Amino acid sequence: MNAGELADTVPVIVGAGPAGLAAAGTLVRAGLRPVVLDEAERPGGQGTRRLTPLIADRSPRLFGSNGASKIAQREAVEDDVLLRCDYRPGSMVWGVFGGKVELLQDGHVSSMAHGPLLLATGAIDRILPLPGWTLPGVYALGGAQVALKRHGCLIGQRTVFAGSSPLLYLAAAQYLRMGAKDIVVLDTTPLNEKIRAAPGMARYSLSTLLRGLSLMAELRRAGVRMLTGVRLDRIVGDERVEAIQFRSRRGPETINCDSVALGHGLRPETQLAELAGAKLEYDPVLRHWFPQADAEGRAGPLLWVAGDSARTAGADGAAVAGKLAALSILKCIGKAPAGVDGQISRLQRRLHGWRAFQRAMSGAFKAHGEGITDLPDDTLLCRCERISLGDVRDVVARLAGPMEVNRLKAVTRCGMGRCQGRYCATALAETLSGLAGKSMKDCGYLHAQAPVRPVPIGTPGEEGA
Amino acid sequence: MTRKPDVIVIGAGLFGAFTAWHLARAGLSATIVDRGWLGAQSSGANFGNLRLQGRMPAQYALSLLAQEFWEDFEAQIGEGCEYDRTGHIYFASSEDGRKTLLKYLAASNENGLVVEALGPEDLARLVPGISPAIKTGSYSDRCATANPRLATPAVCRSFLRAGGTLEQGWHVSDVRREGDGFVVTSQDGRTMSSAVVVNAAGNWAGAFAESFGEAVPMFGAGPPQFVTEPLPYILRPVLQAVEGDVIVRQIPRGNFIFAGYPRTRSNADGEHTFVPPQKIRAGMAALCRAMPGIAGADIIRSWSGVEGYLPDMLPVIDRSRTTQGLFHAFGGSGGGFQIAPAVGIALSALITGSEPLCDLTPYRIDRFGSDLVASEKIGKEFDRD
Ligand SMILES: Cc1cc2nc3c(=O)[nH]c(=O)nc-3n(C[C@H](O)[C@H](O)[C@H](O)COP(=O)(O)OP(=O)(O)OC[C@H]3O[C@@H](n4cnc5c(N)ncnc54)[C@H](O)[C@@H]3O)c2cc1C
Numbered sequence: 069m070n071a072g073e074l075a076d077t078v079p080v081i082v083g084a085g086p087a088g089l090a091a092a093g094t095l096v097r098a099g100l101r102p103v104v105l106d107e108a109e110r111p112g113g114q115g116t117r118r119l120t121p122l123i124a125d126r127s128p129r130l131f132g133s134n135g136a137s138k139i140a141q142r143e144a145v146e147d148d149v150l151l152r153c154d155y156r157p158g159s160m161v162w163g164v165f166g167g168k169v170e171l172l173q174d175g176h177v178s179s180m181a182h183g184p185l186l187l188a189t190g191a192i193d194r195i196l197p198l199p200g201w202t203l204p205g206v207y208a209l210g211g212a213q214v215a216l217k218r219h220g221c222l223i224g225q226r227t228v229f230a231g232s233s234p235l236l237y238l239a240a241a242q243y244l245r246m247g248a249k250d251i252v253v254l255d256t257t258p259l260n261e262k263i264r265a266a267p268g269m270a271r272y273s274l275s276t277l278l279r280g281l282s283l284m285a286e287l288r289r290a291g292v293r294m295l296t297g298v299r300l301d302r303i304v305g306d307e308r309v310e311a312i313q314f315r316s317r318r319g320p321e322t323i324n325c326d327s328v329a330l331g332h333g334l335r336p337e338t339q340l341a342e343l344a345g346a347k348l349e350y351d352p353v354l355r356h357w358f359p360q361a362d363a364e365g366r367a368g369p370l371l372w373v374a375g376d377s378a379r380t381a382g383a384d385g386a387a388v389a390g391k392l393a394a395l396s397i398l399k400c401i402g403k404a405p406a407g408v409d410g411q412i413s414r415l416q417r418r419l420h421g422w423r424a425f426q427r428a429m430s431g432a433f434k435a436h437g438e439g440i441t442d443l444p445d446d447t448l449l450c451r452c453e454r455i456s457l458g459d460v461r462d463v464v465a466r467l468a469g470p471m472e473v474n475r476l477k478a479v480t481r482c483g484m485g486r487c488q489g490r491y492c493a494t495a496l497a498e499t500l501s502g503l504a505g506k507s508m509k510d511c512g513y514l515h516a517q518a519p520v521r522p523v524p525i526g527t528p529g530e531e532g533a
Numbered sequence: 534m535t536r537k538p539d540v541i542v543i544g545a546g547l548f549g550a551f552t553a554w555h556l557a558r559a560g561l562s563a564t565i566v567d568r569g570w571l572g573a574q575s576s577g578a579n580f581g582n583l584r585l586q587g588r589m590p591a592q593y594a595l596s597l598l599a600q601e602f603w604e605d606f607e608a609q610i611g612e613g614c615e616y617d618r619t620g621h622i623y624f625a626s627s628e629d630g631r632k633t634l635l636k637y638l639a640a641s642n643e644n645g646l647v648v649e650a651l652g653p654e655d656l657a658r659l660v661p662g663i664s665p666a667i668k669t670g671s672y673s674d675r676c677a678t679a680n681p682r683l684a685t686p687a688v689c690r691s692f693l694r695a696g697g698t699l700e701q702g703w704h705v706s707d708v709r710r711e712g713d714g715f716v717v718t719s720q721d722g723r724t725m726s727s728a729v730v731v732n733a734a735g736n737w738a739g740a741f742a743e744s745f746g747e748a749v750p751m752f753g754a755g756p757p758q759f760v761t762e763p764l765p766y767i768l769r770p771v772l773q774a775v776e777g778d779v780i781v782r783q784i785p786r787g788n789f790i791f792a793g794y795p796r797t798r799s800n801a802d803g804e805h806t807f808v809p810p811q812k813i814r815a816g817m818a819a820l821c822r823a824m825p826g827i828a829g830a831d832i833i834r835s836w837s838g839v840e841g842y843l844p845d846m847l848p849v850i851d852r853s854r855t856t857q858g859l860f861h862a863f864g865g866s867g868g869g870f871q872i873a874p875a876v877g878i879a880l881s882a883l884i885t886g887s888e889p890l891c892d893l894t895p896y897r898i899d900r901f902g903s904d905l906v907a908s909e910k911i912g913k914e915f916d917r918d
Contacts, residue, residue, distance in 0.1 A: 163813070485833065517836055
C-alpha cells in the first residue's frame with residue numbers, strides 16, 4: 069500500500085494503557101479516529117489501572133491529594149480522547165494474520181482489517197518460582213495491585229511483599245495507606261548493589277529515584293520491616309500460605325503471614341507482535357526478548373510497537389513511546405503535522421532517557437533466575453501442566469545435544485497449558501540456561517501461536533468471515 | 534580422524550530413526566544426522582493417530598506390519614510412548630460421506646482388518662455427547678494412538694543404546710558419490726563418509742533426490758491442530774469425520790486434541806506451516822457440529838507442521854534408481870507416523886539385502902510419470918493455491 073491508500077485505512081491500537089492512550093491522543097489530534105482495543109472493561113492498562121468506583125473516594129488517601137488530582141486530570145484527558153476514538157473495551161485480541169486482527173468480544177469472534185497497527189500490549193509479572201509459590205494466598209505483585217484497584221480489597225491481613233522490584237515498595241505503600249497493618253518487604257537485591265545503581269538512575273530521572281526513596285521512607289516511618297539482600301527459600305502452608313522462609317545476613321528466618329505478593333519485575337507481552345511478523349531480539353540487560361523496531365517504534369511495514377511490550381520504559385516512558393509511534397504512523401500515511409521531525413527527535417531523546425533509567429534501575433532490582441537450578445526438584449515451574457524443576461532436569465539430562473526452549477517445551481509440556489507459557493517461559497529459559505550452561509540468548513524464546521489467550525470452542529462468529 | 538559409519542541416515546524423524554534402529558539391530562554401524570533436533574518436525578508435531586481403517590488398499594500390508602510393531606513398541610524399544618489401543622471411529626454426516634465410509638469398510642475387511650459398522654446407538658454408546666444427527670459410523674478396534682512427542686526420542690535412545698550415533702545440529706548441504714561410497718558435507722563444512730546414505734529428510738528430502746536425478750513432485754503442507762484445556766476424560770476412541778473436517782481424540786490427561794481439513798500449504802521457505810485464524814474458527818465450528826457439548830470448553834493452542842505430500846498420498850520407500858548405495862524414505866503424506874516402524878523394517882531389509890516383508894512397488898521413487906493417478910484427497914483436503 070502507498071501512503072495514499074494507507075491514508076484511507078483505519079489505524080488500530082491494541083492496548084489502552086499509557087502507550088496506547090498517548091498514541092490515540094496524538095492520532096485524534098491529527099484528525100483521525102483510530103480503533104482502540106483492550107481486553108479490559110476500563111482504560112488505563114495495568115500499572116495505571118483505574119480505581120474501582122467502589123473505592124474512588126479513597127483516591128486521595130491512596131495517591132496523596134496532589135497525586136489524586138493529577139490522576140483525575142489525566143483520566144479526564146484520556147476519556148476525552150477515547151470519546152473521539154472507536155474505543156472497544158472488553159475486546160480480546162487473540163491473533164493477527166493477513167492484515168486482520170482476531171477479536172473475542174461479548175462472546176463473539178470476529179476479525180477486523182487493520183491499517184497501521186500499533187501494539188501496546190504492556191507487560192505482565194515476571195515469575196521466578198520458589199517452593200510453595202502456587203499455594204493459595206500467593207499472588208503476583210500485579211495481582212495484588214489488581215485486587216486493590218479493581219476489586220477494592222487486599223490480598224490478606226498480614227502480607228509479605230517479596231522478590232526484587234521497585235513495585236514491591238509501591239504496592240506495599242499502597243497497602244499501608246489502605247489500612248494494611250502487618251507488612252514486610254523482602255528484597256533479594258543487596259543494598260550495596262542498589263547504592264551502586266543509584267547514580268545511574270539519578271542521572272536519567274532524579275525525580276523518579278527520589279519518589280522511590282520517599283516510598284521507602286514512608287514505609288520505614290510506619291514501622292514496616294524491610295530487608296535487602298535476602299534469599300527466599302520457601303513459602304510454607306498446608307492448605308494455604310502460613311509463612312515464608314528466607315535467609316538474610318542474620319541467618320535463616322521464618323515470618324508468619326497469610327499472603328505473599330511476589331514481584332520479580334515485568335515480562336513483555338510480545339506474542340501479538342510476533343504473530344504480526346516482528347522479529348524478536350534479546351536484551352541482555354533486561355533479560356527478555358523484545359520486538360525489533362526502529363527508533364520510531366516501527367517493527368514492520370504496517371506494524372508499530374510501544375510501551376513495555378516494546379522495551380521496558382515505565383508508564384511515563386510508555387506514553388512517550390506511544391506518541392512517537394503515532395507520529396511515525398502519521399508520517400507513514402502522509403498526515404504528519406508540521407514540525408514532525410523535531411517533535412520526533414525530542415520524543416526519541418526523552419524515550420532514550422526513560423529506557424536508560426530502566427536499565428540503570430535493573431541493577432538495583434536484580435531478578436535474575438541464576439539460582440533457579442539450586443531449588444529443590446519438586447518446585448513447580450509450570451502450574452498449568454504441573455511440571456516441576458525435577459521433571460525438566462530429568463529431560464535435559466536425557467537429551468544430549470543442542471537444545472532450546474521450544475524443544476524443551478515439546479518434550480516436557482512446560483509452557484503448553486492454559487497460559488501458553490506467559491507465566492513459566494522465563495523460569496523455563498532460566499532453568500535451561502542454568503542446566504545446560506548456555507546463555508539466555510542461546511536458549512531462545514517460546515514461539516507464539518494463536519490463540520494467544522484461550523477462546524471458547526463454541527464461540528459464534530459472523531458467517532464467512 | 535573421521536569416523537566412517539556403514540550408513541549415514543539424513544533426518545532424525547521417525548522414518549530415519551526407525552531405519553537406523555533396524556540397521557543397528559542387523560549389526561550395521563549407523564549415524565543419524567539432523568540439522569535440528571530429533572523428532573522436532575513432522576514426527577513430533579503430528580496428531581498421533583495410528584489409524585488403519587480408511588488406508589489405501591495398497592498400503593494395508595505395510596500398515597498392518599507397522600501396527601504389529603506399535604503393539605509391541607515398549608518391549609522392542611525398551612520404553613513406552615503412551616501407545617494406547619483406543620480404537621478408531623469414522624463417521625459420516627453426508628450421503629457422499631456414507632458412501633466413502635462403506636467403501637473404506639469393505640476395503641479394510643478385504644485387507645485383513647476387522648471393521649464393524651456402527652448405527653446411532655453404537656455411536657452414542659462409544660462417543661458420549663456425539664451429535665444425534667450423526668447416524669452412520671464404522672469402528673476399528675485395532676486402531677490406536679501414541680504420543681508423537683515421546684516416540685522419536687524413545688526410538689533414538691534405543692538406537693543409541695544399541696551402539697548407534699546421532700548428530701544433532703548437523704545440517705547436510707551436500708551428498709556426493711565418491712569412490713565406492715559417499716561424502717556427506719554439512720553447512721558448516723564438516724564431512725562424513727559412508728558406504729550407504731539414507732535420505733529420510735522429510736519434506737526436505739526432495740532436494741537430495743533431485744541432486745541424484747530423481748526429482749519428485751513433493752510439496753509441504755500441514756493440517757491445523759488444536760488443543761483444549763483439560764476436561765473430564767470421556768472419549769476413548771479417535772473420532773474422525775470421513776469428510777475430513779473433524780478428527781478428535783482425548784488424552785487421559787483430559788485435553789481434547791482436534792484437527793481439521795483443509796490442510797494449509799507451508800510457507801514459501803518450507804520451514805513453517807501457519808494456522809490461519811479462519812481455520813481455528815472453522816475447526817471449532819466443525820467440532821461443535823459433531824460434539825455440541827464441547828462448545829463451552831476453551832481452546833488454548835494451535836499448531837501444525839511441515840509434512841511432505843506426494844500426489845498419490847503414498848510415501849517413497851525405495852532404493853535409488855540412479856545411484857548405488859543411496860536409499861530413500863520420505864513423503865509420509867499425512868500418514869507417516871503410523872507406518873514409520875514398517876518403513877524402517879522395509880528399508881533396512883533393502884539395505885542389508887534381506888527379504889522385504891511386503892511388496893514395496895507402490896512406493897517406488899520412479900513412479901511419478903504421467904500415468905500416475907493422483908489421490909482424490911489432493912483435490913479435497915488441501916487449500917487451493
Ligand atoms: C500436523 C500433522 C499431523 C499429522 N498427523 C498424523 C497422524 O495422526 N498419523 C500419522 O500416521 N501421520 C500423521 N502425520 C504425518 C507424519 O507425522 C509424518 O508422515 C511422519 O512423521 C514423517 O516422518 P519423517 O521422518 O519422514 O519426517 P520428519 O519427522 O519431518 O523428519 C525429517 C527430518 O529430517 C531433517 N532434515 C531435513 N533436512 C535435513 C538436512 N539437510 N540435513 C539434516 N537433516 C535434515 C529434519 O530436521 C527432520 O528432523 C501428520 C503430520 C503433520 C504435520
